[in-house]
Amino acid sequence: MRKKILKKKINKIAVFISDEGFGHSVRQKTIISEFFKYNPKIQFTIFNDKRLLFLKEYFGNKINYNFYPNTLCTIKKKSGELDLIGTKKILINWPKNSNMHIRKMLKSKKKLDFDIIISDLVPEAFQLAKILNIPSFGVARFTWDWFFHNTRFKKLKETKMIKDSLKLSNKIYFPTFVKKKVLSNDYFNFKETNLIFNKNIFKEGTNQFFKSTNSLKCLIMDNGTKTNSNLIQKTVKYLKKMQHIDFYISVDNFSDQLKTYVAKQKNLIPIQGLKNMHRLISYVDFLVARGGFNTLTEILIFKKPALLIDEKNNPEIKANLDQMHKLGYCSIMKQSSFKSNFEKKINFFVKKNMKNIENKLRSNYINPNGANQIIKDIVTIYEESKSNC
Numbered sequence: 001m002r003k004k005i006l007k008k009k010i011n012k013i014a015v016f017i018s019d020e021g022f023g024h025s026v027r028q029k030t031i032i033s034e035f036f037k038y039n040p041k042i043q044f045t046i047f048n049d050k051r052l053l054f055l056k057e058y059f060g061n062k063i064n065y066n067f068y069p070n071t072l073c074t075i076k077k078k079s080g081e082l083d084l085i086g087t088k089k090i091l092i093n094w095p096k097n098s099n100m101h102i103r104k105m106l107k108s109k110k111k112l113d114f115d116i117i118i119s120d121l122v123p124e125a126f127q128l129a130k131i132l133n134i135p136s137f138g139v140a141r142f143t144w145d146w147f148f149h150n151t152r153f154k155k156l157k158e159t160k161m162i163k164d165s166l167k168l169s170n171k172i173y174f175p176t177f178v179k180k181k182v183l184s185n186d187y188f189n190f191k192e193t194n195l196i197f198n199k200n201i202f203k204e205g206t207n208q209f210f211k212s213t214n215s216l217k218c219l220i221m222d223n224g225t226k227t228n229s230n231l232i233q234k235t236v237k238y239l240k241k242m243q244h245i246d247f248y249i250s251v252d253n254f255s256d257q258l259k260t261y262v263a264k265q266k267n268l269i270p271i272q273g274l275k276n277m278h279r280l281i282s283y284v285d286f287l288v289a290r291g292g293f294n295t296l297t298e299i300l301i302f303k304k305p306a307l308l309i310d311e312k313n314n315p316e317i318k319a320n321l322d323q324m325h326k327l328g329y330c331s332i333m334k335q336s337s338f339k340s341n342f343e344k345k346i347n348f349f350v351k352k353n354m355k356n357i358e359n360k361l362r363s364n365y366i367n368p369n370g371a372n373q374i375i376k377d378i379v380t381i382y383e384e385s386k387s388n389c
Contacts, residue, residue, distance in 0.1 A: 008386040009039055010379065014114040016125035017048045017055075019070040022274060023294030024120045025051040027139060027175070027371075029058055030198040031118070034371040038379060045114070047122075054274070071097045072123065072144060072162075074314075080228050080335060081312035084152060091148060091158050098124035106131065116382060121172075123165035130168045135385065137378055138172035139196075141293040142183035142316045149185070150315035163187070170381060175293075175370040177300055178323045183316060191377065195297045197368035199282075209276065210269050211283075212246035216350065219271075219280050221289035222250040228290055228309055229253045231338040238342050240265050245346070248284060250277045286354055288333065288346075291320040300329065300366045305357040307333040307349055328360040 015032070018024045025048070032044055046055055047068035056065055072094050075086030102124055105112065112132055119125035121140040129136030145163040153159050163185070166172065171189045174182045175196045182192060222229050233254060239247050243266070251259050251270040262268045271277050281287060282302045289295045291308035293316075299306050308330045311317040324330040331353045337345040 008383065010035075010042065010115045010382055011039065012043045012045075012114045014045050014047060014112070014117045014125075016068065016117065016119040016122040017046060017051060018072070018120060018122055019048065019050045020073050021292055021294070022051065022054065023141070023292055025054055026294050027196045028118075028120050029055065030196050030371045031139065031374060032059070032063065033198060034375050038375055047125075068122075069097070069101065071101065078230050079312075080231060080309075082151070082314045084313060087151070088153060088156075091153060091156065094123075094158055095161055098127070102128055102131070116378065118378075119169075121166075123162045126165050126168040135170045135382060136168065137374075138166065138169045139374065140172060140174060140184070141176075142319075143172070143185070146184045147315055151313065171377070173370075173374045173377075175297075177296075177366055178327070181319075181323060183319055193370040193373045194367040195300065196370035196374075197297050197301050198371075199301070199368075209248075209271070209280065209283075212248075212269065214244065214246040214267065216245040216286075217248065217284040218245050218346070219248045219277070219284040219287040219289075220250065221277060221287060221295065222253060228335075231309075231335060233258060235338045235342050236262065236268070238340060239268060242343055242346065243267050245350075248280050286349070291317050291324065291330075293320060296320055296324060297368070299324075300361065301368055303358065303361040305349075305354045305361070306330050307345070309333050310335065328357060330357060 013035070015028055017028050035042055044063035045066055046052065046063060047066050048055070049068060049070045052065050052067070073090055075083040075090060077083045105128065114132070114134060116134055117125050117129040117136040119136065119138050121138050121143065123144055126136045143166055145159050145166060148154065148156070148159040148162070167188050169188060171191055173191050173193050174184065175193050176182060177195060179192065182190065184190065220232055222232060236249065236258060246267050246269060248269045248271050249262060251262055252272055254262070259270060262270045271280060278298065281298045281304055284304065286305040288307045289309065290311065308321050308324065310321060310332055321332050325332055331349055333345060
């Protein structure tokens with residue numbers, strides 16, 4: 001009789017998460033939660049900087065947390081547009097900074113006894129996996145080399161070095177709503193998946209909010225990178241003229257004086273905290289927001305019409321808005337449409353665009369089970385590799 005080969009389970013996972021906004025952390029919350037269904041005793045260690053508290057608020061002591069500095073990110077101007085000079089400096093310094101932190105980690109190599117590494121999307125994580133001789137997997141809306149290739153930096157050697165790091169991965173997963181529109185150069189093994197989303201992810205620990213009786217409710221979202229904070233603050237004083245709409249506004253970055261002003265206005269409702277802001281997407285009639293991929297995902301899942309804000313020099317936002325607009329899933333809002341031009345833009349959207357966009361969104365089903373697809377594929381790859389050893 002043939003002896004049955006027991007499949008080796010994944011027991012320890014390192015997750016390196018980018019600090020470029022909250023979308024990366026939100027995706028990994030869903031993926032980690034799904035992984036616990038596969039193995040409730042699995043040990044996770046998160047490597048991150050700014051989002052550790054955001055993640056620990058959800059997982060508590062169920063997983064481990066390690067500080068890891070953000071070695072690759074973008075810099076924004078006060079206007080919200082991409083600062084090409086500042087971002088270029090980050091890119092040029094990335095090889096030195098990432099190598100320094102990998103060497104530092106390897107000084108305690110015995111603590112790096114992981115079965116696999118997942119990264120969303122920190123390029124040097126794949127270098128570390130190669131050194132440790134373990135599989136590595138990426139999750140991304142876009143790859144950093146693609147981003148810099150489309151941001152006037154394609155000739156820099158550092159852009160190629162990022163590409164070389166990504167090539168070390170076993171596979172990179174791209175959650176998408178448009179097939180064959182992956183924001184990457186397809187030189188490595190990749191797989192498209194459905195969107196990654198958990199409707200319960202923002203419910204825990206949120207407060208009750210005032211439920212408007214007005215005929216229209218709009219959420220004006222600030223975002224993880226605070227790109228549009230300045231524009232939103234300068235637009236607030238024009239909102240009181242639009243009494244037919246109640247505006248729910250993210251006020252975390254407002255001055256105390258501006259928060260007081262919002263509190264005094266009948267049609268302005270302050271929202272504090274990331275989870276409270278995102279929970280409102282399912283409640284309001286439409287939203288004004290930056291076109292980051294996490295926000296796009298929620299728009300598609302909850303079928304909410306939106307004015308998505310353009311961002312100068314940012315190829316990811318441009319691609320996101322182009323894809324959404326081509327499908328009839330949103331309207332595009334220029335930064336010049338804020339402040340005194342905001343009322344005109346909103347009224348036109350409500351009268352001419354909102355209903356058509358809502359109908360278009362409701363006519364298409366978007367499956368949010370991308371996390372489940374990714375985990376099944378990773379588990380299969382890992383178990384097959386171990387059974388062949």
